[in-house]
Amino acid sequence: MNIKLIFSIPDLIPLGNCNSSIKMDKKTDDLLRRPLYLYDLPADVLNSLSLKADAGQPTQPELQTATPPRPQTPSSVSNDSTAVGSQSCSLCTLAFVTVQEQRDHLKTDLHHYNLKQKVHGLKPVTEAEFEKLVDNLDESISGSESEDDEDDEDGSSRKDTTLAALLKQQAVLADRQRNPDNGDDEASKGQRSGTGKPPLLWFSSPKLPENTFYGIYRVLFTAEELDKEDAILEAVKQRQLSPISMPKPPKDGSPPSYNGRHVFLCMIGGGHFAAMVVSLAPKKSKHSAGPLNKEAVVLAHKTFHRYTTRRKQGGSQSVNDNSKGVAHSAGASLRRYNEQALVEDIRALLKDWKALIDTSDLLFIRATGTTNRRALFGPYDGQVLRANDPRIRGFPFSTRRATQNELMRSFIELTRLKVREIDPTAVQTLEATTVDTTKAKAQPKPAPPKLTEEEETALLHTTQIQALIRRSKLPALLSYLGTNDLTASFRFQPADTQQNHHAPTPLHLAASQNAAALIVGLLSKAAGADPTLTNAEGKTPFELAGDRATRDAFRVARSELGEEAFDWEAAKVPPALKREEAEKRAEREKKEKQAKEEARRKAEEERLKNEGPQIGATGTKGKSLGALTGSVTKTAQERREEEARGLTPEQRMRLDRERRARAAEERLRRLQGGA
Template identity: 35%
Template sequence: MNVKAADIKGQDLYIFDLRDDVLDSLELMVFDSSVMEVRKNQLNNDQRATGYKNGNLDSPGCGSCEIELGSLDSRKEHYKTDYHRFNIKRKLSGLSPVSSTEFDIIAENDDLESLSGSDSSSDSDGEDVDLYQEDKDKLTAILEDEVANMALRDDGSTRPDSHLNTRSPQIYFKSSLLPTNQIFAAFKALFSAPEVEVPLQTIRGWNENGRNDTEVPFSALFMIGGGHFAGAILSHKRLNIKGNMSKSGETLQERAVQLLEHKTIHRYTTRRKQGGSQSAMDSSKGKANSAGSSLRRYNETALKIDIQKLLQQWEPYLQKCKNIFIRAKSANDRKIFFDAKTCLDKNDPRIRNFPFTTKRPTSHELKRAWCQLTYLHFSEKPQTSPGPKPAAIKEPHKLPPQKSVPTEIPIKELQTAELLSLLKKSKAPMLISYLRKHNLNVDMLLEPQQDYVQTPTMLHFASQHGLKNMVFILLNNLKSDPTTKNVFGKTPWELTKKKEVQQSFQIARSNLGEDLVDWSTSHVGPAMTREEVERANEIEEKRIGSERSRLIEQELTAAKEKQQKEKDAKRGSGKLLAPQLSAAQQNMNSLTDDQRMRLMREQRARAAESRAKLNANR
């Protein structure tokens, strides 16, 4: 079946689950030291011995170590050894491989001379080697010494052909499914040190294991910076997103990312618009005593504690992770992950940096970074670059190379720079004096012309940059031509939208008269005297002021009405607090306390007399 590049979708390029036809079409690209592609038939005998065949090792032995191996399991074990890794580095550095016996001697005795493989001898003694190897892998440091000694030879030797010669963070693959000018690219950071030597074989292994193994590998991603932290444990197996609702801002690849664990922490540790953490500020400018600085210091400590607790909780995952990617904004942030309270070691080969820039740490950014790491990208072929020149030994009779004399700046460019400087500072007398002193035309073209395509003359420049005073000086005093057009057919008048600059053009037109130039060609507005401009501005200011007052009054009226409505709504229709009082009760309420007591005594006396009369009648 014939498949076109347009039929390849983003979902088909997941490096752990590639589509079969895409995987079968991949062919590893090999480059020489000048980043020129080396074809299959151009591979030399040394590379054929290493087992290159579309990036696979088709030999039953190891070409890098030049030994015979048996079964596939023994070959896999051999590829994981330091011996194989050391010989690979020697091959890439142009050195011959060492035998296992020689390697054992190197590992035990740190014998630099036994590594030589060249006629040059090392001038370093044991103490120098020990100092050089500080905080480095022992064998890697020895190999670097040997390569440095090789560079002192003037034999014109070059780096052997390899897919790593591009000095790029990516490995490149050709494919019959793509056009000839396009290739696939995968990030090297996803491969371990042995895997990056045989990337295509590694990718095939990932795809086979992903379909057969029951235990799915996973990786860890951490980002920290500016008081923001995001971490996640991601499975190498994608989620089935068929039938799921789409989320805004997420691609199909990001939706398919399977998060086993994830956590984000945000704390205030950086002063807004100032940049840098509080600890960095304290180190550079001394400890501040403000409330904000104390809060930021507390939050820095709290953030560190929270992250380390999280790493302790995720320790079972971190011990089995295939890769651990860390992005830290500063060295202090990176130290948080390698504290004694965490389970991570800075020398762990699984720990790598992101080979691209990332944004603010969030869960979504972790997904985006994981997709960028684990999907093949469409790319163009690398461009050829000159290879590194071998270091030549200085001979005593040869003179040192002369310093290159800087090229002189053309006089027109110097004059342009000086004129524009005076123009931007609105120094009109000095500008006029400079033009007369150097006998320059006010309508001269600014140099270099490719930098001033939009503003070829000083009048264009002043108009575009809103220099109203200089526009008037150039027109009225220096008689600059307002009809000159740039390559886009724009006159100086058309380059400004500011009213005051346009009025400068109109005042100058009034002063110069209609016979100086064809003003219709310059598109300048009708001529106006300075008094007319001032009256028009006053009228406009009054109109704007009255309109502003009207709007303010309208807003105040609306605000008062709204306030009154709110008061009425709170007050309601009103309720009776007590029943209506009789006339006698209202009179009683109007009396003082003494009057009310005398009235009550009289009422009691009358009541007593009435009762006595009733008793007498009986």
């Protein structure tokens, strides 16, 4: 199979300080424009190459590469650009086709994770980097999942999510790095990332303008070849291959037998798998004699996709099971089945391609996470790939979803020479800046000021009192105040928080919570709360009351405590109201409400008796079928509302999950029955 490599080379645009007086002849300009394939270099270029003196040195900022930019899909943008627009996320650098896709993205763990990164002053991660973080979740994290925590059909979890597990793991690792003596040394070492070597080797040539170099990816060479400069240049010359013709595939559909040099490329992640075997020898195009048209000889290619990731939450089902326990929903069962089916499909394909894989020069594999690596490297009977194979390489650049087009794009990126202009002055400036930044990061952050014993005690009292008020525990609240010699006018600490700014005292908090039962108790002589105190906005507790019952509680307290107890006018409390009058009015309003509800029900029953329910299925003269037959048929919505009537919010959520699980099981049963 032939897949054309389309080379559309833009003009070389220098990003550093270049000498504009340099004039390039036509031949030099052609070298900058034409795409150079590593395994079929022109003789004049091949014989003029020499390794750059500081080839192993990072060279940023680097100039415009001669490799064309990779195409962008409607749902993603390059990591080097920033997505800006009405249907994009500048934080995650993603663009969307529809507004609904954008809204769905704002609910994903990737977006929430990047928000937390931004809050902590850290760099956001890409979709591929986040997928790698999720796949690398430590499988030793233990935990059980109750029925309430089971996944919905769409894979969402009500209480614990993959994002929460990821943040917990990172918090543990950060603690280990701060305190290496408190954790496993090997685990801590595994999280320390080294600087590594730059992915490109740079070669100079007299055919190129000043400060312009050719770049070749380091992963295309062996360790022995990288040891010596002469060995690298000799290896480039040995890699030159003559064009070939496409081998004919066997009639049985199996991969063709091929003795020439070729490479194996494979990507797996998120339920997507793609693999390809490509010959390194080029093939001249039959339709054009020009040097720019060449074709890659694809010996075999295959893609698989299975639904294995938890929608809206991210991560595979196996990672979720290992971190939180086995879920029992229909969606979880389907994802487990698909994970096993995907593994079997991949291993069967590798077995069919064993002859081509065993004779490949290099094996480029992207498989992050324990589950994906186990699918490729086993161990299992008849294993084809070995994790310790010296031919295995990773992709030294960012990759997207595993597809045939992405594999071909990666092959083009790997085997095409880069042409870049490097300004030595800019490199030196960058090195100095990098050293200064590293030193600044190495400086320890100042520790927060230690709280005094009085401040710690005030924080403890604040937490306990606020908890009792929110639970409307008046006896326990009065007991706590008396035991600790505190007044009901105690000021919450710290005062600069939003909650304590709005409700700085127990009486303010009780009024804002509409806890009418606590108002009279806090204003009593035993507690002694002062209703004239104001918050930072100048409002008294009465002004924070949100319903009539709470406001009446202040008026009842004014009646029972007397006018001389407090300055009620300063507290903005209306005239006193006797408890009996407040209770009578509350009882009267309750009866009026019940009477209105009873009248509404009787009117509805009378309407149903005369007209029947309006369900849309009418017979003659506009009467519904229920009225004609003498029976009342309820709609599905009415039945669901009747089932949920009287249930707590938690019980309604559980009932909703059960309905969706039954629906998913029914769909799965129908699919299995149809198969």
